[in-house]
Amino acid sequence: MTMIRPVTPDDASAIVDIYNHYVATTTISFEEHPVTPDEMAGRIRDVTAALPWFVYESEGKVAGYAYATKWRARSAYRFSAETSVYVAPGQGGKGIGSALYKTLLEELRAREIHMAIGGIAQPNPASVASIASSSGVCGSSPSACSRRALRMRSGWRHRGRIWRS
16 A cells, blocks of 8 residues: 655654665765764654655555755745655656655645745756656746756766746
């Protein structure tokens, strides 16, 4: 059985397993060091105090997750959020990321968030495809590519942005 449900701090270990894979093998997380389950549980508590976080559960295991964070600290940005979606290794191409993204965007809309912004390390065709597959529902549009926006591991990385309004 599969379902998308709100995250709990008890999901932290499963989320860390997914997240740390990307931290160790890619630059898409923009994180340079692995995260502990306690640290992730804290992040979950911080995020869910104001914004949604969902997990995709399949056969009793977390196969992916999606959440939103504040876009900027100033009050005028309170109707905007940054989105993140991660899918467990080996689970890509099954529609998990798109389903999570759709659920997250629907919840953001219900909370009167008018702009959802996804920062995507480039190149990252899987993430772009996941968001694009939801575009008929959410009106996603490419915004910009910030070239050499951050430096990680072996060099400079580009960061693309996609928004939904």
